[in-house]
Amino acid sequence: MKYSPLKELQISRIGLGAVQFGIDYGINNSTGQVSYEGILQILSFAHDKGVNFIDTSRYYGSSEENLGRALKELNLVDAFTVCTKLDLPKNYVELPEKALLQTASDCLEKSSEMLGLETLPVYLLHTYDYKKHLDGILWDFLVEKKQNGAIGHLGVSIANGPQEALESLEDPDVDVIQIPYNLFDHRWHKEGILEKAVEKGVAVFNRSTYLQGLLVMGKEKAAEKLPSAVPYLERLKGFVDKKGLSKKELIASYVFSEPSITSTVVGVDSLKQLKENIILYGSGLIEEDTRRSLESMFSDVPDSIVNPSLWDNKK
Secondary structure: OOEEEEOOEEEEOEEEEOHHHOOOOOOOOOOOOOOHHHHHHHHHHHHHOOOOEEEOOOOOOOHHHHHHHHHHHOOOOOOOEEEEEEOOOOOHHHOOHHHHHHHHHHHHHHHHHHHOOOOEEEEEEOOOHHHHHHHHHHHHHHHHHHHOOOEEEEEEEOOOOHHHHHHHHOOOOOOEEEEEOEOOEOHHHHOOHHHHHHHHOOEEEEEOOOOOOHHHOOHHHHHHHOHHHHHHHHHHHHHHHHHOOOHHHHHHHHHHOOOOOOEEEEEOOOHHHHHHHHHHHOOOOOOHHHHHHHHHHOOOOOHHHHOHHHHHHOO
16 A cells, blocks of 8 residues: 655555445445444455545534444554544524634534544545635634644645635645546646645545546436436547456546545445455556546536536536
């Protein structure tokens, strides 16, 4: 397993996405929420294979609670770097300043309690909008919590595109950004986000390697879920068929071949899936000419496909 630095930490190139530890998630997820016994198996196997990074959130149902319980039971609390997130109620913009800060404090403390961690190793804003609200009062609050030792490293989860990442990278208190990154989504390269992050010493976690399962979805199911994606999926199928490649291996290798990414967070809904992803990670990097061909072929995929928050409006 390759490791990359986040300040004093060494983070595994593969990270576990723990959303399915707490809720049924993903348009291509047919197994539902992971059982507690399944979580124990996944964490034990991940540790044996050198995976030491987990991504979760207060928003992911019982994920934090199940994760904290399992890590304690396996005596692996110190073996993993856990990243969780600030999640506020939908009406947070209506809250007065005092109530807003109390809500943020409660969220932070609840995460610590559920995970069994006095210091949260990595803590992200789950949306960049939190950072701008009321002239940055929430961000200032979290920076203070970091200075007081409640947070190890602070960052922002980016949802709506490169501009949010560019603005986040200008803040010296940002240690981490998390971005969606896959072979359909080339916004980050076009705006130089990865290069800027390396220059500033900011770690980059990527999610959405399989675009919530869309990239490995069959044509009929994709036509039902997101018809506008079908031509691009057919383009991908034509490429892998011509090259005699495995589609899933190509999708994973494209992301794992990007040296600027600190860790790729892969959602896990079963031990079998984790084993498959570790095999994919070990299958090797793609050749540079293949990478260039893919970037050229999918440079025109619209935001309505690469941004899942827009899917409901584009079916």
